[in-house]
Every structure is written in C-alpha cells, then in structure tokens.
Amino acid sequence: MTGRRLPAVAATLAMTLFFGGRVARRASSAVDPNKSPVATTGAATRGDDAPSPLPAGSLYDLGLRVVGTDGRARALDDLRGHPVLASMFFASCPTACPLLINDLQRLEAALPADLRDQVRVLLVSFDPKRDSPAVLEAVVGQHGLDNRRWRVAAAESEDGARLLAAVLGIRYRAAAWGMFDHTVRVAVLDGAGRIQARSGDVMALAPALRAAAATRN
Amino acid sequence: MGRALITALVFFIAVAGAWRPALGRAGIRPEPAALPGGRYQAVTARKEAPAVTVAPYRLDRQPVTNAAFLAFIREDSAWRRDRVTALAADGGYLAAWSEPLALGPNAAPRAPVVGVSWFAARAYCAARGGRLPTEAEWELAAAASPRERDGRRDPAWRQTVLDWYARPNPATLPDVGRGRPNVWGLSDLHGLVWEWVNDFGASILVGDEARLCGGGANGAIDPLDYPAFLRAAFRSSLEGRTTTPNLGFRCAYDGGGS
Numbered sequence: 331m332t333g334r335r336l337p338a339v340a341a342t343l344a345m346t347l348f349f350g351g352r353v354a355r356r357a358s359s360a361v362d363p364n365k366s367p368v369a370t371t372g373a374a375t376r377g378d379d380a381p382s383p384l385p386a387g388s389l390y391d392l393g394l395r396v397v398g399t400d401g402r403a404r405a406l407d408d409l410r411g412h413p414v415l416a417s418m419f420f421a422s423c424p425t426a427c428p429l430l431i432n433d434l435q436r437l438e439a440a441l442p443a444d445l446r447d448q449v450r451v452l453l454v455s456f457d458p459k460r461d462s463p464a465v466l467e468a469v470v471g472q473h474g475l476d477n478r479r480w481r482v483a484a485a486e487s488e489d490g491a492r493l494l495a496a497v498l499g500i501r502y503r504a505a506a507w508g509m510f511d512h513t514v515r516v517a518v519l520d521g522a523g524r525i526q527a528r529s530g531d532v533m534a535l536a537p538a539l540r541a542a543a544a545t546r547n
Numbered sequence: 548m549g550r551a552l553i554t555a556l557v558f559f560i561a562v563a564g565a566w567r568p569a570l571g572r573a574g575i576r577p578e579p580a581a582l583p584g585g586r587y588q589a590v591t592a593r594k595e596a597p598a599v600t601v602a603p604y605r606l607d608r609q610p611v612t613n614a615a616f617l618a619f620i621r622e623d624s625a626w627r628r629d630r631v632t633a634l635a636a637d638g639g640y641l642a643a644w645s646e647p648l649a650l651g652p653n654a655a656p657r658a659p660v661v662g663v664s665w666f667a668a669r670a671y672c673a674a675r676g677g678r679l680p681t682e683a684e685w686e687l688a689a690a691a692s693p694r695e696r697d698g699r700r701d702p703a704w705r706q707t708v709l710d711w712y713a714r715p716n717p718a719t720l721p722d723v724g725r726g727r728p729n730v731w732g733l734s735d736l737h738g739l740v741w742e743w744v745n746d747f748g749a750s751i752l753v754g755d756e757a758r759l760c761g762g763g764a765n766g767a768i769d770p771l772d773y774p775a776f777l778r779a780a781f782r783s784s785l786e787g788r789t790t791t792p793n794l795g796f797r798c799a800y801d802g803g804g805s
Contacts, residue, residue, distance in 0.1 A: 501748045
C-alpha cells in the first residue's frame, strides 16, 4: 500500500520543488499543487480498508476500469510514467468529438518527436452501452489513431464515467436519439496520474504537457 | 367533551407515530425512507429528451449531520480537512469546523454537515453502504409536499419552497429534522441546505460553455417549476471538488427495502 504510493509522493514533492506550482498556475483552471503534498501524508495514517478515492490526488487511485478495443476491462495503471492527455467523448457524436480528436492530433503533431513518443492519449467514452469494442475500433480506424499511443475505451460503468468526468471537469447528459450534450475539456496528467492542467483549448496545453514530461513518475 | 379528548388523543398518537421514525432514538440512525421511484424528466432537458425511469430506492430521512460526518472522518482520516487533496476538495472543505477533528461553536452536532465536496460525500455514502442519490431520485423525492406525492402544482407549497430560496443563510445552521416531513417521511429537502446529487455533472445550461456537442435551445418541460430551475442552475455551477457553506448531502440506497 505505502510502497505503491511512494512514487506519487515523490512526484508531488518533485513537482513542488522544481516548478513551485508555476505550471499549474499558468494553465487555465488548474488544480493548486501547493496544497497536495500535505494530503499525501494522510495516506500513511488512514485505515487500510477505508474507502478513499484520490488519496494522493492521482487518477490511478480511483479504481477506474475501462473497456478498450480488445474488449477487456482494464485499470489505467499502465499509463503510469507517461505524460497523458485525457478526455471523454462518445462515438456517435457528430461534431464536437471529431473536432476534439483532430485537435489532439494537431497537438501531437506539434510536439518534438521524443516527447510525442512519451505522450499517451486517453479517450474514454461516457456511452458504455453503445460504444462497444467494435465501435471504438471503428473510431480508431476512421481517425488513423496509433494504438501504441492512443487508448480509446469506454467506461466500465455509468458511475465510473461520472467519476472520471468529475475529475476531468467534464459535464454530460443523455439527450434524444442516442446523443449526448457534453462539454469538451482535456486534462494533462503527469507520470503519477495527477492533473496538471485542464482546458477546452487543446493547443494551450502544450506547455503543461512538456512540464509533465519533465517529471517522470 | 369526552369525544373531543379521545379525538385529540388519537390525533396525538398518529402524529407521534409519524414523527418517531424521523426523530430516531439516540445513537441509532433512523431507517431510510422507501420510495417507489417513477418517471422523471429534468426541467432543463430538451423537450425531445427521453424521460428517466427510476427504480424503487431508499433515501435518508435527513441530511447527514456534522456528528455523523465527524464519525466517518475518524474512520478514514484521509478526509480530514488538513489531509484531503486539492483535487478532492477545495479550500472551503469543512471550514465551519473549529478543528480537523472538532466541530466547535459554528457547527452543531445535529446540524447538517456543509462544506463537503462531491468526492467526500460519495466516500461517506459508500462507507455507509449507500451512494449519492441521482438527480432524478432527489427531485422525485423533493416533489412531494407534506400532503401529496407531487405537490408542485400546489401554489401554497410552491411558495413555501420559493421563500427559502429568497432567505439569506443563517449565521449558523439549525439542526436537521426540524422541517415538516413530506409524505415519504423525508425532512429538510427544502428549507435547510442544498444537497449533492451523484450526476450533478448532467446539469448543463446552454450558454455555459462555448463548445457543446449538439447545442441548440432548451425546451423547458415545466417553466413554472422555478425552484427546480434554480437547483439545476446551482448544480451546473459545481465541480466535484466544490464546497459551499450551504451545500450538504444525504445518501440513497438501492432497492425499496422493507
């Protein structure tokens, strides 16, 4: 338990020491990282079986599972150590979601090659009922997404989708004819899964992404 | 004379019987109320949006109190205000308490806990075998007046509810359970604090954000249900980490129960 959290604690301290919170303050609606190191000390004293989401402020501690194009439900843990662009969408979305994917591709293309290799893109559907592995696979094919770097998946449950949306600051609701009303927002996660910045303007996230890459797990 | 006395006695017993579950006994949490569910459509939904079917569920009769939340934090110290992460709660988290583990003069033990984030409220309900109610569950419960399952067409009841929204917050919140219970035996859905729902993120007012997939104008279902509009507007302003001095919660449980 404690061992698993050590990297997160170290990353938190490193972020604070090296960046002094500058990264997050610069980005729009970022989470204040200065308060977080205090919080990680709580992890040591709390009961082992007590339910505590976000003990170290990491997306990877939420117990979230997503179903990817291979049809298997998996945790997001394998993204640890990578700077991640994370957002949500639904596959039958006519306009905003294709635009979102285009913007993410544009941001990727603008990155230097070594950083692009490190970055992972996580796109989670909040429509698990319709967005089967086959539907998600079609999205990947349609946009020519690189499966090594892009993780297109659906939330395992509706509650899981709500939880992820709350963390990423995304709002959505079911509308008529299988559509959803939703806001578009992308978050940058550091190697420990901590949100460094969130914005609806994808290209504006490049500096935060570079900073997140500088702090590995 | 004798008949009047008997009538008064019967009335007293009936009223006392109705109140007993709401009050509960010292140290014992009252059983949540069982509700049948039904059909629900948000006031801010577009006209063509499908109504939601709500299965039978149970709901706490009162908002969660400071004392109950303090007991939870003693079990799970990650939710102490000096330890909670910035992602899980903003700076107003449990700000009315005098210490991380002490309520103090501004937070009476039986007053509703406020200044709690959605993440904290979820964690509390999960630890008690429940969850936060959905907006549909909360609104269906709140539609009831003391006399009717759906009191929203009753102008007098509607005015009572509206009056609360017009009143400023008191400096310190009164105890839970003082409000008259509705037909389900639920108190304080109106008149004490705002309450979290699990899908607060489904409240979207068009014009909030520039890039809405779909967009278009909202066709309001019932423009007269103004309090519901107020609540939708309030929810649309929340984030998971938001806390306010008048936002509390109660828990829901699956199934109708006994």
